[in-house]
Amino acid sequence: MAPSAERKVNFGLIGLGRHGSRYATHLLKDVPQAKLVAVCRRDREQGQAFAHRHGLIFCSDYHQLIENPGVQAIAIVVSPDLHLDICRHAVAAGKHVLLEKPLARNLAEGRQLKDLLDNARIKFMLAQTLRFNSVVREIKRLKDRVGKIHLAAFNQRMERHKLGWLDDPHVAGGGNILHTGVHIFDLIHFLLEEEVEWAWCRTGRVYHQRTEDIFAALLGLEMGKTICLVDSCKVTGGRSGRIELVGERGQLVGDHVLGTLIHIEDRRAVSLELPSSVHTVQKVLEAFANCILDDQTPSITAQDGLRTLRVAEMCYRSAQNGMVAKRRSYLNEGNIESK
Incomplete structure (x- = not known):
């Protein structure tokens, strides 16, 4: 098998706001183990313009991005009211998930998400960037x-x-x-x-x-x-x-x-x-991509998110x-x- 540096994980990015744009920039320029292939943004006009500039697939809603067969992993950078539903669909589709903190809006939702992930056959990492x-x-x-x-x-x-x-x-x-x-x-x-x-x-x-x-x-x-x-x-x-x-x-x-x-x-x-x-978002993306490529367990888990x-x-x-x-x-x- 080729070393991880020679392979890439195809990422879809859900969320292209202020913080999501940082993820997009690093995925496009700074993470050799990853390739950004699709983006989703609620502002259709800005999302389509960004996708056009960078030769990406634009998805009008996250279900469409998750179901895209060319997407292997999903970075989720949206408000926490959407975390649980997006993760449910990602797990059902067998897509790896990198989730911006916090894990959820509250402890009850966090427990539901952890239970979901405990039984999932995907890689999950919480982006505690510090x-x-x-x-x-x-x-x-x-x-x-x-x-x-x-x-x-x-x-x-x-x-x-x-x-x-x-x-x-x-x-x-x-x-x-x-x-x-x-x-x-x-x-x-x-x-x-x-x-x-x-x-x-x-x-x-x-x-x-x-x-x-x-x-x-x-x-x-x-x-x-x-x-x-x-x-x-x-x-x-x-x-x-x-x-x-x-x-x-x-x-x-x-x-x-x-x-x-x-x-x-x-x-x-x-x-x-x-x-x-270092750019901490870049390092998180590198670590997560390497876990996928090398079949390793990510270092920051849903349990870590539940603790916080x-x-x-x-x-x-x-x-x-x-x-x-x-x-x-x-x-x-x-x-x-x-x-």
Whole structure:
């Protein structure tokens, strides 16, 4: 069999908005293991124009794209109210699926999607893109340098989003917690390798009317000795993404947006050299295509997505009732699997 670098996976892309366009650009130019063959966009005029410029098949609805025999894998970059239905049709057609986070609008839909995928004979990967960020990967590589971690802090600062559907709970499922917080919740497990046991959260609205654009949370991990401080806002004029791991022997302080990493020990702070920055969407696409070509299990699963939805739901519950939400109560209610 030819090496994966000499073979290609034919992709169909559902969603050509702001973020979907990033997927399209990388599939057209940057991922040698993949070939973009078809696109689907609700705006027919813009979708047809894009397809014509790049010699692609335009599909007026996602059913048509999924049923196209020339499409082997589907990248889904749409609002989460469509995730479950699109995945059902993709699984029925035997098409591999790369899905933008969040996994679903809520935990109940996430469980339905995971159950569907558990019985499917396709490759599925959730695009938790920050796992491929150079700063994040270097923090993971170096974390033992600071010793046992008892405190971690994660925050995200972003500009105001102008997508109207993000303020529609029926379409979006939630606000900042669900659409940015899940990045942080995934990083907590990726870097610290523990489950979140409890959450205390507060939310705020500045520009949004129905969903939160600010939240802050305290999260306790399963071993009982690590607390995470998490906060995110989408109301500022600049971006940053701070990660701080506080260990018994020192601290690692990085920013995955600004591309910085500092090691602090005693009263000395040393800036660390980082690997070259990467386009994380490109890396996700490369990893997923290679899994298909080499018949490997993708590294980011539906269970990973379900884990982040659980933490998000704990945060929402805490914000609503003012109390600490505990993972144990979800297990007792039968809402989620243990891991």
